[in-house]
Amino acid sequence: MDTILIEALDPIVERKLRQRAAEHGLSVSQEAERILAEALVGAPITVSKPVPLTEEEKEARVQRLLSYARRPVQPIDWKAESDAMWDFLE
Numbered sequence: 001m002d003t004i005l006i007e008a009l010d011p012i013v014e015r016k017l018r019q020r021a022a023e024h025g026l027s028v029s030q031e032a033e034r035i036l037a038e039a040l041v042g043a044p045i046t047v048s049k050p051v052p053l054t055e056e057e058k059e060a061r062v063q064r065l066l067s068y069a070r071r072p073v074q075p076i077d078w079k080a081e082s083d084a085m086w087d088f089l090e
Contacts, residue, residue, distance in 0.1 A: 021031035038044050053061070 017031060017035075018028055020035075021028045024031060024034075026034070034044070
């Protein structure tokens with residue numbers, strides 16, 4: 001599917017689109033796709049909503065993400081890191 005970029009969208013239209021997407025439980029792009037399809041093709045399209053996760057599935061995802069985190073072996077000298085970044089930029 002192609003990508004469409006809409007530049008300088010009226011803030012009122014954007015807000016209404018966000019509200020409508022939230023009401024339907026869809027992302028803004030899914031809602032925009034649905035609106036365009038209905039307007040141009042005349043037939044409403046269905047966008048599948050994500051299946052809600054059980055508490056066990058949520059906990060498993062959190063634990064998996066936490067397993068990727070690790071503490072640094074030694075303390076980070078943020079001053080030295082900042083100085084190195086600025087030296088690089090100069």
